[in-house]
Amino acid sequence: MNTPAKNTPKAPDVSIARAKGRPMLSWVGKKPLGRVTAFPAQAVERFNATTHTTTHAADTAPAPALSAADWSKWPQHLREQGQEGGLLYHGDNKEVLAHLLANGFRGQVKLIYIDPPFDSGADYVRKVQLRGPKGTVKIDGEDYALGEQVQYTDIWSNDNYLQFMYERLLMLKELLSEDGALYLHCDWNKAHHLRCLLEEVFGVDGFRNEIIWQRVAARSDSTTYNHIHDVVMYCTKGPDYVWNQQHHAYNEDYLEVKYARKDAAGRRYRLDNITSPNPRPNMTYEWMGHPPPDKGWRYSKDTMQRLHDEGRIWYPDEKQKRPQLIRYLDEAEGVPLRSIWTDINPVNSQADERSEYPTQKPETLLERLITTSTNPGDLVLDCFIGSGTTAAVAQKLGRRWIGCDINKGAIQTTAKRLQGVMREQAQALAAANPQGELVARDDDAAPPAPCQLSFSTWRVNDYDLHIQHNEAVELACQHLGITRTRTDPFFDGTRGAMLAKIIPLNHPLTPLDLEALRTELKNRPEEERDLLVVSLGQEHKAREWVAHYNHNRPVNKIHLTELRTDRKAGGFIQHEPMTVQASATREGDTLVVQIDDVISPSIIARLDLQEGVFRVSIPDWRAVVDCVLIDAHHNGEVFNVALADVPARKQDLVAGRYELPAPPAGAEVALKVIDMLGEECVVRLTA
Numbered sequence: 310m311n312t313p314a315k316n317t318p319k320a321p322d323v324s325i326a327r328a329k330g331r332p333m334l335s336w337v338g339k340k341p342l343g344r345v346t347a348f349p350a351q352a353v354e355r356f357n358a359t360t361h362t363t364t365h366a367a368d369t370a371p372a373p374a375l376s377a378a379d380w381s382k383w384p385q386h387l388r389e390q391g392q393e394g395g396l397l398y399h400g401d402n403k404e405v406l407a408h409l410l411a412n413g414f415r416g417q418v419k420l421i422y423i424d425p426p427f428d429s430g431a432d433y434v435r436k437v438q439l440r441g442p443k444g445t446v447k448i449d450g451e452d453y454a455l456g457e458q459v460q461y462t463d464i465w466s467n468d469n470y471l472q473f474m475y476e477r478l479l480m481l482k483e484l485l486s487e488d489g490a491l492y493l494h495c496d497w498n499k500a501h502h503l504r505c506l507l508e509e510v511f512g513v514d515g516f517r518n519e520i521i522w523q524r525v526a527a528r529s530d531s532t533t534y535n536h537i538h539d540v541v542m543y544c545t546k547g548p549d550y551v552w553n554q555q556h557h558a559y560n561e562d563y564l565e566v567k568y569a570r571k572d573a574a575g576r577r578y579r580l581d582n583i584t585s586p587n588p589r590p591n592m593t594y595e596w597m598g599h600p601p602p603d604k605g606w607r608y609s610k611d612t613m614q615r616l617h618d619e620g621r622i623w624y625p626d627e628k629q630k631r632p633q634l635i636r637y638l639d640e641a642e643g644v645p646l647r648s649i650w651t652d653i654n655p656v657n658s659q660a661d662e663r664s665e666y667p668t669q670k671p672e673t674l675l676e677r678l679i680t681t682s683t684n685p686g687d688l689v690l691d692c693f694i695g696s697g698t699t700a701a702v703a704q705k706l707g708r709r710w711i712g713c714d715i716n717k718g719a720i721q722t723t724a725k726r727l728q729g730v731m732r733e734q735a736q737a738l739a740a741a742n743p744q745g746e747l748v749a750r751d752d753d754a755a756p757p758a759p760c761q762l763s764f765s766t767w768r769v770n771d772y773d774l775h776i777q778h779n780e781a782v783e784l785a786c787q788h789l790g791i792t793r794t795r796t797d798p799f800f801d802g803t804r805g806a807m808l809a810k811i812i813p814l815n816h817p818l819t820p821l822d823l824e825a826l827r828t829e830l831k832n833r834p835e836e837e838r839d840l841l842v843v844s845l846g847q848e849h850k851a852r853e854w855v856a857h858y859n860h861n862r863p864v865n866k867i868h869l870t871e872l873r874t875d876r877k878a879g880g881f882i883q884h885e886p887m888t889v890q891a892s893a894t895r896e897g898d899t900l901v902v903q904i905d906d907v908i909s910p911s912i913i914a915r916l917d918l919q920e921g922v923f924r925v926s927i928p929d930w931r932a933v934v935d936c937v938l939i940d941a942h943h944n945g946e947v948f949n950v951a952l953a954d955v956p957a958r959k960q961d962l963v964a965g966r967y968e969l970p971a972p973p974a975g976a977e978v979a980l981k982v983i984d985m986l987g988e989e990c991v992v993r994l995t996a
């Protein structure tokens with residue numbers, strides 16, 4: 310576990326404007342934000358597709374040309390560190406947004422898309438399997454899957470959800486540029502409340518649209534009218550906003566009726582009126598023997614002549630009937646986008662883009678939003694990034710991006726996805742443009758060139774257990790003897806006569822967490838038990854809050870356990886980590902990294918927990934490894950990914966032996982191994 314860096318300057322506060330819009334929704338515990346503390350961020354990993362090697366040395370991409378994006382408004386501290394690329398933050402987005410506001414991003418973001426938890430009352434899990442062809446890992450002759458791992462929990466008590474969303478929306482508005490837009494993805498369950506929040510934060514005029522996305526055709530388990538849609542709400546910060554009109558394709562029925570005619574070359578066309586809708590006396594001329602219409606023609610004589618020469622005018626046999634304009638289907642743009650979208654499918658189980666992350670949204674949905682509300686080079690932000698869909702699409706469309714998630718599994722999934730996208734772009738650019746000249750952007754059909762082929766991963770607030778958050782909560786409960794109560798949406802369980810609450814271990818206990826607790830208790834007037842509150846760290850203000858609260862209180866006293874400093878209770882933090890046996894050697898100009906064994910006690914513990922399982926056999930260590938990253942010249946702080954081995958398919962294994970260009974003599978080589986549960990192990994080697 311990392312502890313907060315010593316001698317860090319005091320974190321500044323950033324001010325957040327009060328919402329002025331009407332109407333206003335009220336809830337128990339509603340508070341404006343006022344000021345928020347902005348914590349520093351630590352860079353943990355960097356990836357650059359133009360310098361990194363894949364498992365096959367021949368795939369190394371030469372530096373390709375990028376779009377000439379203007380980085381002059383990019384925060385200076387990032388430019389000074391050469392961080393002109395994507396930014397991926399691991400942390401609670403409240404803290405990450407405060408960090409962005411304090412570090413040069415206020416008013417810089419052109420588009421925000423958020424797909425937060427929907428207050429669905431459910432845990433979202435991903436299926437975890439060991440790698441390798443069927444049969445690699447067997448337990449008593451059975452193929453083995455690791456089961457499910459909770460990625461994030463969407464269970465809220467009372468109005469905490471509204472306060473959570475309100476705070477994020479207030480901060481997001483401050484990050485938006487004056488011509489920027491925010492899209493909020495939700496479903497029927499909370500859409501009405503969220504719309505009130507948006508109108509309060511953005512003003513009634515700022516709320517522009519409600520898009521209905523038909524997600525599925527039907528669900529068989531419904532006992533009410535089938536809910537088959539999600540809602541995407543669209544707001545802009547000001548009246549002048551980026552709007553690139555998009556079009557739906559025409560539907561077949563419309564085409565049958567409207568474009569029934571074909572010319573000699575087989576081109577489908579329709580006829581359009583060529584007379585003027587308003588009186589235009591100067592356009593009342595006779596044309597090819599046809600008398601002028603009462604209000605005149607739509608075009609001047611010169612334009613009519615040009616259209617005639619191009620064969621764009623259709624002439625009736627009878628002179629008293631009017632000629633008409635020919636409009637070809639292959640030149641029509643389609644129907645301007647409407648607010649009901651039925652033409653975007655959810656990500657299906659076989660889709661290339663599928664990442665096994667729960668609630669992953671389709672790239673086509675994001676393509677539409679990003680193309681409409683941004684131009685190439687603009688900055689896109691998603692602070693509930695999940696599997697990384699928004700960042701992947703922004704990257705493919707030549708936009709800059711910032712992503713954030715509280716769940717380490719989401720950060721790992723997004724990092725792998727973006728590495729893949731950038732690698733493909735780098736290779737395509739290098740192949741198309743071997744001289745490294747600036748890529749021309751005059752081909753309308755081609756996607757814009759990327760602005761960046763690198764990104765860095767950061768952590769805000771230095772609490773990292775190197776294991777997944779939900780694994781940590783499970784471990785904490787086991788270790789502290791807390792009996793889990795899965796039916797209670799707020800408390801995690803009980804210990805003796807106390808109700809227990811585990812504060813997410815990625816942030817220290819804050820007064821806001823305690824306020825949430827107090828609000829919860831107000832709704833349980835019969836509850837008389839004391840409370841055990843477990844956190845990794847504690848803000849000083851939180852301790853003061855508890856002392857004040859406990860004073861003269863006969864029931865519901867709060868008892869705090871701080872894992873970071875409690876030797877006994879915090880013992881689980883020193884859980885048995887993954888071990889990696891590996892070596893680094895030089896063979897001429899080549900660095901050879903060889904992994905001989907990986908043991909993941911967390912995975913073995915999971916297998917041991919399986920009922921009836923008493924003989925686990927993992928003959929090939931590669932089955933437990935999701936990916937391998939190598940930093941060939943490690944600076945002791947940030948992990949620079951020089952090589953990434955991320956097998957694309959679940960049945961494929963990592964290589965285990967890697968060749969890279971040798972670093973200078975004495976350089977430290979860092980090897981990062983991530984197992985199938987998302988636990989990381991970094992070993993340092995010298996070659």
Ligand SMILES: C[S@@+](CC[C@H](N)C(=O)[O-])C[C@H]1O[C@@H](n2cnc3c(N)ncnc32)[C@H](O)[C@@H]1O
Nearest residue numbers: 401402424461669670693695696698714715716
């Ligand atoms: C519905 S998912 C997003 C899915 C995403 N749109 C995609 O296409 O993969 C919501 C995400 O919000 C994250 N999340 C929940 N609370 C958060 C918080 N306070 N800060 C940052 N991320 C959070 C969850 O971990 C989860 O990954």
